[in-house]
Amino acid sequence: MITTQTKPDHDTVLFDGQCRFCRRQIAVLRWLDWWGRLRFTSSHEPSVSETFPEISPEELQQQMFVVDRQGQARGGAVAIRYLSRRLPPLWPLALLLHIPGSLPLWNALYAFIAKRRLLLAGRCDDNSCQLP
Numbered sequence: 001m002i003t004t005q006t007k008p009d010h011d012t013v014l015f016d017g018q019c020r021f022c023r024r025q026i027a028v029l030r031w032l033d034w035w036g037r038l039r040f041t042s043s044h045e046p047s048v049s050e051t052f053p054e055i056s057p058e059e060l061q062q063q064m065f066v067v068d069r070q071g072q073a074r075g076g077a078v079a080i081r082y083l084s085r086r087l088p089p090l091w092p093l094a095l096l097l098h099i100p101g102s103l104p105l106w107n108a109l110y111a112f113i114a115k116r117r118l119l120l121a122g123r124c125d126d127n128s129c130q131l132p
Contacts, residue, residue, distance in 0.1 A: 002065075002073040004054045010039040011086060013079075014052070014065040017042020021117040022064070032089045038066075063114055076114070077106035 013029065016022040026040055041048060043060035055065055055073055063076035066083060074082050081103075084094035097106060113120070 001078070002054050002075075004052050004067055004071040004073055006051050006067070007069055007071040008039065008051075008067055009069065011037055011069060012039045012041055012067045013083075014041055014043050014048060014055070014060060014067065016061065016064075017044050019117055021120050025064075029083065029087070032087045034088065037086055038083075063110065077103065077110040080110065081106070 013026065015026050029038065030040065043057075043065075048055075048060070049057065052065075052067060052073065055075075059065070059075065064079055065073050065075045066079040067073045068082070077097075081094070081097045084090040084097050096102075
């Protein structure tokens with residue numbers, strides 16, 4: 001977990017806004033955010049590096065982050081676990097994600113999918129989301 005100087009007024013989800021797979025997952029999260037608890041920001045927005053300089057551009061390319069209102073930034077599977085507690089439709093998933101000792105499995109699964117996200121969803125329309 002990374003502590004940021006910025007304490008946003010809503011939990012803020014930082015995601016790869018140029019990635020088709022990532023945008024689809026964010027669309028699902030928007031739909032599940034019944035009470036508007038989350039704000040979504042593409043990691044490619046210039047304001048992200050100014051607002052959250054503690055999170056490197058490389059880290060933002062590797063995983064999604066959620067920065068809570070206390071400035072705690074969670075990435076990857078830990079971010080998904082956090083969201084599973086914040087969004088009521090995901091509460092059943094929270095039971096599975098919080099099985100004691102299972103975090104290494106979820107981290108490995110998240111990393112596996114994140115590295116292959118372009119294979120799963122195809123390239124973006126403008127080819128801007130090609131991974132190095």
